[in-house]
Amino acid sequence: MAKDGSTGRRMSMAGMHLDRQSDMPLYQQVAAHLRNQILDGRMPAGTRLLGSRKLSAELGCSRAIVLTAFDLLYAEGYLQSVPRGGVEVAAIARPSGSSPAPTETAADGAWFSERWQSLLATDYEFELGSPFSTGTPDISEFPFDVWSRLLRQTWQNPLRSACIDMSPLGWQPLREATAEFLGSVRGLLCRPEEVAITQASSGALDLCCRMLLDPGDEVWVEEPGFIEARWSLKAAGAKLVPVPVDDKGLCVAEGIRRAPNAKLAVVTPSHQFPLGVAMKLERRQELLEWANRRGSWVIEDDYNSEFRHRDSMTASLKSLDRTGRVIYLGTFSKVMLPSLRIGYLVASPRFIEAFGRGRSRIDVHTAGTAQPALAEFLRHGHLLRYIRRMRKVYAERQQAVLDALQALMPDELVVPPTPAGLHLTALFQPDLAERITDREASRRSRQAGGFIQPLSQCYLGEPDRQGLLIGYGRLPADEAHPRLAAVTALLRS
Ligand SMILES: Cc1ncc(COP(=O)(O)O)c(C=O)c1O
Incomplete structure (x- = not known):
């Protein structure tokens, strides 16, 4: 020394x-x-x-x-x-012994709550970046020049309220522009005070689950349905009640039979996830009538309805709601950029006001950086023009997938009419279902270089159908046939 x-x-x-x-x-x-x-x-x-x-x-x-x-x-x-x-x-207090690094014990998530451990243990297969991913839009034609100009402009000399003290309900001009946008693109007439800006639609759903539900509350979920929505519900401690979906949409009478006092129903009425069917008017009325009678809530996830492929527009459930039981969720993830993480919730002014008070106690508000630019993007009609352009692109891609399936497996796969969105579901006909499960088919699709989700993983209970969820948002039309040919060859082998 x-x-x-x-x-x-x-x-x-x-x-x-x-x-x-x-x-x-x-x-x-x-x-x-x-x-x-x-x-x-x-x-x-x-x-x-x-x-x-x-x-x-x-x-x-x-x-x-x-x-x-x-x-x-x-x-x-x-x-x-x-x-x-x-x-x-310097002489410092070092952690004693050779305690393992946190990552060595983190893998099994054993330190999570029981609820979260069971959530993480759920079997769920997907592949980020697959050409057949169901919820990924194409961003190659997005007007980045306009978007970056608006971001620059709105931050050159920002209003004080864009930097500090933003409302938990979001940037006021964006609430106004969103209300206006919904009128044009969805025919949904609402006022700015009925709109809250959220952390995409999954963030809105998560907050609604936490604010509306107590552990053990029953919630209707579509069977088959959107898995990610179930995670938020489970995380809030909800008891999930699967309610079957047929060619008219949610079977409301069955929901009432299974759980008449459910606190909430989570539905995708315009374009059911994953089957694509639109809920018929009589089912919508039954659902609203039940919610009013029981004082229950209905969350309408209106994902991807902006991309309707035919001229007909399916009206939202919210537009039928006269008593304020429907909470409507939408997102800019698909019509713009998934990483934006901005969405919105439309509900009665009373609900919105309470939601804002709740939100200010949890995560304060949605990140404000992009909200002023987004308001301008909407106000100047850039988004409407972009959506109009992309509707044609996605309609062409859907048709290319339908043509390919028709050419490759005409008798073995059937696609229910799918009027909107970025994916379709190909249902296995009995012959195919006898030969192979959709999970096995999905595994083989991975070998063919493009993972396709199996329908059966969208079920809570025993699946009554087998099928594949084929996304085409990022699949160029001319790649549909060769890529699907590689998959179907492996299904036959
Ligand atoms: C049924 C459904 N709802 C909502 C969403 C949107 O999620 P977010 O707005 O959180 O990006 C998706 C995305 O894939 C979806 O498939």
């Missing part, structure tokens, strides 16, 4: 690699390396470091980077300066 109490060793950092592609700034990489060495005991208290000039030469970076890293570690108490300008490791 040296006279000054140090160990006398001067530690170099040779061997540390600075990753210049990383998002982590270089000084933080240097600091993280030293911090880890100290915490692991490889640099005990008193270890002297080489001078900043020598270290920066070793690392091939500027001296300022090393000095900034030192400053950070001084502030955190890992380093201290010694007389005559040296730097050494």
Whole structure:
């Protein structure tokens, strides 16, 4: 040990690699390396470091980077300066023993609540980036030039209220523009005070579940239905009651038979997920009548209805609602960009006001960065023009998939009429269902280079149908036939 109490060793950092592609700034990489060495005991208290000039030469970076890293570690108490300008490791309290790194125990999520453990244990197969993904739009024609101009303009000289004190219900001009947009694109007449801006529609659903439900409350869900919606419901402790869907949509009478006092029903009436059927008027009236009678809530997830492929527009359930029992959810994820994470909720002004009070106690409001630009994007009609263009693109892609299926497996797959959206469901005819399950077919699609989701995973109970959910949002029309031919060849083998 040296006279000054140090160990006398001067530690170099040779061997540390600075990753210049990383998002982590270089000084933080240097600091993280030293911090880890100290915490692991490889640099005990008193270890002297080489001078900043020598270290920066070793690392091939500027001296300022090393000095900034030192400053950070001084502030955190890992380093201290010694007389005559040296730097050494300070005596710090290290976590004792060799406790495993958090990631070593994290894999099974054992520290989550029982509710979350069971949620994570649910069998769910999907593949990010598959050409057949059901909910992914094509972004290649998105007007990024306009969008980036609006982002720049709205942030050049922003209003104070865009930066601080934003309302939990969202940026007021965006609420106004969204109300106007819904009138044009969905024929849904609503006022700005009936609109709240949310963290896409899944964020809206999650908050509604948390605010409306107590653990054990019964909730009707469509069978088959949208799996992600069930996760939010389960996370809120709901008891899920599967209600079958037939060619008229949700079988309301069956829902009433199974759980007459359910607190909530979550439905996709315009374009049922995953089967694509639109709920018939008599079923809509039955559903609203039940909700009014029981004082129950109906969440209408109106995903992707903007992309209707024929001229007919299926009116929303919300437009029939006279008593404020329907909470309508929509999203800009598909009509614009999924990463935007902005959506909206339309409900009675009383509900919206209470929702805003609830939201201010949980996550305050939806991120405000893009809201002013989005309001302008809507106000100037850019979104309507873009949707009009994309409707044609998606209609052509849907037709290409239908033609391919008709050519490849005309007797084995049947597609129910699908008037809107970015996917269709091909149902197995009995011959095919006898030969192969949809889960096996789905596994084979992965081998063919494009994962296709099996219908049976959209069921809570025993599936009464087998099929494949074929998304075409990001599937160019000319790729539909060759890609599906590769899949169907493996289904036959
Ligand atoms: C049935 C359904 N609802 C809602 C959504 C939209 O989710 P979000 O708005 O959270 O992106 C999707 C997306 O795939 C969906 O398939």
